Amino acid sequence: MTMLDEILAVKRGEVAARKPHSSVSALDARARDVSAPRGFRAALDGRPGHALIAEIKKASPSKGLIREDFDPPAHARAYAAGGAACLSVLTDERFFQGADGYLIAARAACDLPVIRKDFMVDPWQVAEARALGADAILIIVAALDDGAMAEIEVAAIERGMDVLVEVHDADELDRALRLRSRLIGVNNRNLKDFTVDFARTYELVASAPADCTFVAESGLQTRADLDAMAEHGIRCFLVGESLMRQPDLKAATRALVA
Numbered sequence: 001m002t003m004l005d006e007i008l009a010v011k012r013g014e015v016a017a018r019k020p021h022s023s024v025s026a027l028d029a030r031a032r033d034v035s036a037p038r039g040f041r042a043a044l045d046g047r048p049g050h051a052l053i054a055e056i057k058k059a060s061p062s063k064g065l066i067r068e069d070f071d072p073p074a075h076a077r078a079y080a081a082g083g084a085a086c087l088s089v090l091t092d093e094r095f096f097q098g099a100d101g102y103l104i105a106a107r108a109a110c111d112l113p114v115i116r117k118d119f120m121v122d123p124w125q126v127a128e129a130r131a132l133g134a135d136a137i138l139i140i141v142a143a144l145d146d147g148a149m150a151e152i153e154v155a156a157i158e159r160g161m162d163v164l165v166e167v168h169d170a171d172e173l174d175r176a177l178r179l180r181s182r183l184i185g186v187n188n189r190n191l192k193d194f195t196v197d198f199a200r201t202y203e204l205v206a207s208a209p210a211d212c213t214f215v216a217e218s219g220l221q222t223r224a225d226l227d228a229m230a231e232h233g234i235r236c237f238l239v240g241e242s243l244m245r246q247p248d249l250k251a252a253t254r255a256l257v258a
């Protein structure tokens with residue numbers, strides 16, 4: 001069983017336990033009290049130079065605790081001041097020590113669009129994400145069959161949210177391109193053994209249609225990493241751990257994108 005399989009099994013159990021307590025219509029009613037979706041892809045596409053999705057990530061299954069003085073609203077403000085285009089907030093509790101409240105607090109602290117970084121297994125979670133204020137959700141192609149991906153994507157589009165579709169290889173990219181979203185995350189990290197390989201990302205992007213916005217995800221640490229990606233036509237980046245380990249998040253963000 002891979003780490004992704006383990007996470008998905010736990011997530012299905014959590015969703016089954018939560019669903020009976022909030023109907024989709026109740027969640028949609030709650031969503032009317034949060035501000036309209038901020039354009040996530042538009043913020044990336046509209047940003048000149050390197051466009052950064054800065055991640056608020058307390059811990060991970062591979063690294064354990066990443067940041068002790070964890071303060072999502074302060075981190076959100078620092079990322080925004082440093083020049084990030086968007087935020088990513090991990091909400092999974094069991095494996096990433098995340099929380100729904102972190103997303104609410106981070107979004108309230110700045111004007112940036114926010115993706116709920118979690119493991120979507122059911123369209124119900126999309127309604128829940130919008131009720132929390134999320135502007136975008138993640139679809140991990142390795143986690144879902146084509147029917148489930150399409151249902152989750154439709155639930156997001158109906159609510160005016162963007163969808164980041166995450167792939168790891170050419171087969172997954174083919175499946176991703178059957179969806180409507182053209183915002184494609186290429187995960188540099190192999191979720192089976194956690195190794196990071198940028199070369200695979202370069203190959204995938206080279207073979208893809210021109211109307212896609214690509215986001216390189218995972219294992220990016222330095223400005224040189226981002227510049228190397230840019231030489232292969234990738235100008236959007238999702239960075240978590242390496243930023244979260246820096247004492248001055250504003251300066252660290254600036255160093256990546258300025």
Ligand SMILES: O=C(O)c1ccccc1NCC(=O)[C@H](O)[C@H](O)COP(=O)(O)O
Nearest residue numbers: 060061062217218219220239240241242
């Ligand atoms: O971060 C992990 O170890 C991980 C393990 C299993 C599934 C997902 C995982 N990460 C989720 C992410 O997508 C990353 O947080 C994101 O790409 C940022 O990566 P990094 O910059 O390496 O923190």
